[in-house]
Amino acid sequence: xxxxxxxxxxxxxxxxxxxxxxxxxxxxxxxxxxxxxxxxxxxxxxxxxxxxxxxxxxxxxxxxxxxxxxxxxxxxxxxxxxxxxxxxxxxxxxxxxxxxxxxxxxxxxxxxxxxxxxxxxxxxxxxxxxxxxxxxxxxxxxxxxxxxxxxxxxxxxxxxxxxxxxxxxxxxxxxxxxxxxxxxxxxxxxxxxxxxxxxxxxxxxxxxxxxxxxxxxxxxxxxxxxxxxxxxxxxxxxxxxxxxxxxxxxxxxxxxxxxxxxxxxxxxxxxxxxxxxxxxxxxxxxxxxxxxxxxxxxxxxxxxxxxxxxxxxxxxxxxxxxxxxxxxxxxxxxxxxxxxxxxxxxxxxxxxxxxxxxxxxxxxx
Numbered sequence: 463x464x465x466x467x468x469x470x471x472x473x474x475x476x477x478x479x480x481x482x483x484x485x486x487x488x489x490x491x492x493x494x495x496x497x498x499x500x501x502x503x504x505x506x507x508x509x510x511x512x513x514x515x516x517x518x519x520x521x522x523x524x525x526x527x528x529x530x531x532x533x534x535x536x537x538x539x540x541x542x543x544x545x546x547x548x549x550x551x552x553x554x555x556x557x558x559x560x561x562x563x564x565x566x567x568x569x570x571x572x573x574x575x576x577x578x579x580x581x582x583x584x585x586x587x588x589x590x591x592x593x594x595x596x597x598x599x600x601x602x603x604x605x606x607x608x609x610x611x612x613x614x615x616x617x618x619x620x621x622x623x624x625x626x627x628x629x630x631x632x633x634x635x636x637x638x639x640x641x642x643x644x645x646x647x648x649x650x651x652x653x654x655x656x657x658x659x660x661x662x663x664x665x666x667x668x669x670x671x672x673x674x675x676x677x678x679x680x681x682x683x684x685x686x687x688x689x690x691x692x693x694x695x696x697x698x699x700x701x702x703x704x705x706x707x708x709x710x711x712x713x714x715x716x717x718x719x720x721x722x723x724x725x726x727x728x729x730x731x732x733x734x735x736x737x738x739x740x741x742x743x744x745x746x747x748x749x750x751x752x753x754x755x756x757x758x759x760x761x762x763x764x765x766x767x768x769x770x771x772x773x774x775x776x777x778x779x780x781x782x783x784x785x786x787x788x789x790x791x792x793x794x795x796x797x798x799x800x801x802x803x804x805x806x807x808x809x810x811x812x813x814x815x816x817x818x819x820x821x822x823x824x825x826x827x
Contacts, residue, residue: 473596474596475595476590476592476593478590479590479591481564481565481568481588481589483550484551484552484554485551486512486515486561487515488511488514489602490519490558490602491621491624492522503548506547506551507547507551516565519559524563527559527563528563528566531567532582535581537585538589538590541557542557542560542589543557543594544557545595545601554602555594555601556602556606564586567586568587600628604625604629619680620658622644623655623657623679625644626646626654627655629644637651637652655703656698657679657687658679659703660682660687663705663711664678664682670715673715673720674715678719681731685732685734685738689735689739689743691743697710717738729760736784737764741763748766748767
């Protein structure tokens, strides 16, 4: 099994530790640390490093963990995983949220800001952990990847892609084997890997790359690699895992990155997927206007597309489903001022729908 190739259970052992000897990981995979900003182990215990790390961890729902510990103590059903530093200190491999919550709570107790029973205080100041003593340099990525991607607390797609690529490249296994180890379906894994390569190429672009960040991953994962029309427009090469139409790639990057003034032309991945992709696949005249006219916003493009009837069965189906979702969000309270007009319009729509349903049912007999 690939999971066994990645981790050896003999490299893990349980031990007791003091909270004071456990340090948060400043290179936590949650933080999207660029390679040039990775902090070396010998800096981990520095107060400033830990303070910055704690500030970042406060964005990850620490309060709910604190409240749980205050109520029942630090339950160790799912043990924190650490690895050794020098001088009998440890850095967290898996469990940064829990350790952050304990450290905040301990400080509150010391400042008399929080009152806790002695047994609860004891549970958060000394406890059992699992120590990793192996040589795997990316152990935090691997352990967190297996745990979080499998469903304990789902990772964002970019982080899933990163751990997939680490396993594929460093363990020299295929996408299927790596996806099996992480509990990801092979189709999703394939899209994650393609999107990862696409984002990396975008980050390397000499004109727009400095403005491409992990937050742009959704444009590739949810839009480009879910719409064949966009892949064709960008001339995706599956063998080299690169876009070959650099002109169109630069156009895309100019739309999704922040300009010096104003907002991106395509501010959401869903707009690229549902609006721009439709123009690319079926309406070249509108696409040309979108590419060349500054005043042709994605909203105007969507409006122009809406005035045109779909050209094939799949487009009709998508349009009907979209209309159904929009109608479900229609608030009766908001339309009371034009109640009569809405009743007439909805009754007319209801008649059209009934006619189509009856015809289709007769044809299927």
